[in-house]
Amino acid sequence: MVSVLLIGNGAREHVIAETLGRSARRPSLYSWMQSNNPGIAAHSSETRLGNYGDLDGIVQFARTGKVDFAVVGPEDPLNRGVVDALLKAGIPSVGPTQSLARLETSKMFTRDLLEKYGIPGNPRFRTFVSKEGIREFIAEFSDGAVIKPDGLTGGKGVMVEGDHFQGADEALSICASILKKHGAVLVEEKLEGEEYSLQCFCDGKTVVPMPAVQDHKRRFAGDEGPNTGGMGSYSSSDHSLPFLRPGDIADGLAITERVADAIYRETGSLYKGIMYGGFMVTAAGVRLLEYNARFGDPEAMNVLPLIKTDFVDLCMALIDGTLASLSIEFEEKATVCKYVVPRGYGLPADNQDEGSTSARIAIGETSDVNIYYSSVDQREDGLYMTSSRALGVVGIAGDLETAEKLAEEAIASISGPVDHRSDIGTAALINRRIEHMKKIRG
Numbered sequence: 064m065v066s067v068l069l070i071g072n073g074a075r076e077h078v079i080a081e082t083l084g085r086s087a088r089r090p091s092l093y094s095w096m097q098s099n100n101p102g103i104a105a106h107s108s109e110t111r112l113g114n115y116g117d118l119d120g121i122v123q124f125a126r127t128g129k130v131d132f133a134v135v136g137p138e139d140p141l142n143r144g145v146v147d148a149l150l151k152a153g154i155p156s157v158g159p160t161q162s163l164a165r166l167e168t169s170k171m172f173t174r175d176l177l178e179k180y181g182i183p184g185n186p187r188f189r190t191f192v193s194k195e196g197i198r199e200f201i202a203e204f205s206d207g208a209v210i211k212p213d214g215l216t217g218g219k220g221v222m223v224e225g226d227h228f229q230g231a232d233e234a235l236s237i238c239a240s241i242l243k244k245h246g247a248v249l250v251e252e253k254l255e256g257e258e259y260s261l262q263c264f265c266d267g268k269t270v271v272p273m274p275a276v277q278d279h280k281r282r283f284a285g286d287e288g289p290n291t292g293g294m295g296s297y298s299s300s301d302h303s304l305p306f307l308r309p310g311d312i313a314d315g316l317a318i319t320e321r322v323a324d325a326i327y328r329e330t331g332s333l334y335k336g337i338m339y340g341g342f343m344v345t346a347a348g349v350r351l352l353e354y355n356a357r358f359g360d361p362e363a364m365n366v367l368p369l370i371k372t373d374f375v376d377l378c379m380a381l382i383d384g385t386l387a388s389l390s391i392e393f394e395e396k397a398t399v400c401k402y403v404v405p406r407g408y409g410l411p412a413d414n415q416d417e418g419s420t421s422a423r424i425a426i427g428e429t430s431d432v433n434i435y436y437s438s439v440d441q442r443e444d445g446l447y448m449t450s451s452r453a454l455g456v457v458g459i460a461g462d463l464e465t466a467e468k469l470a471e472e473a474i475a476s477i478s479g480p481v482d483h484r485s486d487i488g489t490a491a492l493i494n495r496r497i498e499h500m501k502k503i504r505g
């Protein structure tokens with residue numbers, strides 16, 4: 064009998080719970096959540112509500128469940144050292160220690176690592192601890208600059224010239240406020256191209272890619288509006304993306320393999336967990352935007368339902384360092400994930416649809432889609448939204464067109480003051496990506 068601790072309470076953890084539940088080993092699931100996710104609870108033997116910072120409480124809960132290993136969903140508990148605390152108690156994790164999670168929590172650590180070990184993929188960048196030299200450095204970039212704080216910002220801390228600020232004066236004032244708060248600021252050249260997410264399993268030595276996914280960060284159709292945690296994502300049946308060339312994924316994978324090796328050489332520790340590379344394909348080749356030390360949200364919802372390999376076996380092989388001898392397979396299907404969000408999601412507080420972020424919603428008759436709960440609260444009188452992304456709706460089919468239709472049909476059955484991006488996964492949007500890449504590649 065296998066017991067697993069799952070940490071997290073979003074749609075990403077809901078799909079992880081479901082995937083563990085598909086295992087022939089029928090694991091008992093012990094779920095530690097900050098708020099009650101009814102989807103995760105339905106898959107769990109036991110749930111506990113608590114803070115991600117309550118490391119003692121988490122270890123205690125894991126001991127009670129006699130868990131064999133933990134799967135950590137979000138970055139916050141990784142950053143707080145939950146994997147280290149569990150390891151001390153003899154419990155291994157799918158997820159890196161606090162030090163190795165710097166791959167995500169410190170963009171400077173990662174940029175420096177690539178540079179030190181001669182790994183391709185960095186844009187031109189520099190770290191500043193004072194304003195001195197920033198203006199001169201930014202002036203070197205004719206296509207603009209990007210400013211990043213060091214540390215976790217929920218995917219919303221990156222400032223891109225042209226999108227979030229204009230010109231050197233504004234850049235400098237942004238840098239000044241980041242310096243005040245974080246002590247250091249990363250300034251890099253603005254790249255142009257199309258982004259893809261390549262999530263990989265890593266046991267410290269072997270890196271195994273999952274199907275590539277494209278996420279959509281902007282709140283509104285046509286990539287308009289503010290950045291969000293992600294409004295939806297799609298993947299193709301060939302596990303590539305329509306705007307990529309075969310070599311593009313191989314390049315991202317090669318970077319990730321070299322980074323896994325560099326982490327070991329730099330720290331003496333093997334990285335055991337998910338390495339999620341956010342890449343951009345540019346005219347000059349594949350560039351690394353960032354790493355995440357966990358599954359993507361929404362991207363986990365695209366890839367995990369397609370895994371054919373027993374997921375408990377996979378997690379154990381990752382922990383034991385035997386990924387190389389496990390055959391890891393994914394169904395050759397296309398997926399389209401769309402997040403259903405409160406109408407006011409992502410909008411400034413003074414511009415929100417009154418009350419929409421805590422309204423009740425109802426899911427009508429749906430079939431042939433996977434629905435994952437995110438920020439919702441199951442009360443006696445129904446399902447309520449709780450301010451953020453509410454439901455991940457995933458269509459899975461032989462081709463993108465059908466997968467997209469399935470997702471849309473299901474979303475049409477959801478009532479309440481909700482919104483979603485109707486363009487994600489459509490031929491019109493995907494063709495724009497293809498044309499964009501054609502133009503960039505000349």
Ligand code: AMP
Binds near residue numbers: 223
């Ligand atoms: P990150 O959190 O580093 O992935 O950045 C968030 C988003 O900012 C990315 O998904 C990109 O859309 C954008 N971004 C980050 N770095 C760059 C860059 N060097 N050039 C252009 N856009 C970038």
Ligand code: GLY
Binds near residue numbers: 218292355359361362
């Ligand atoms: N999809 C972006 C993220 O998970 O960070």
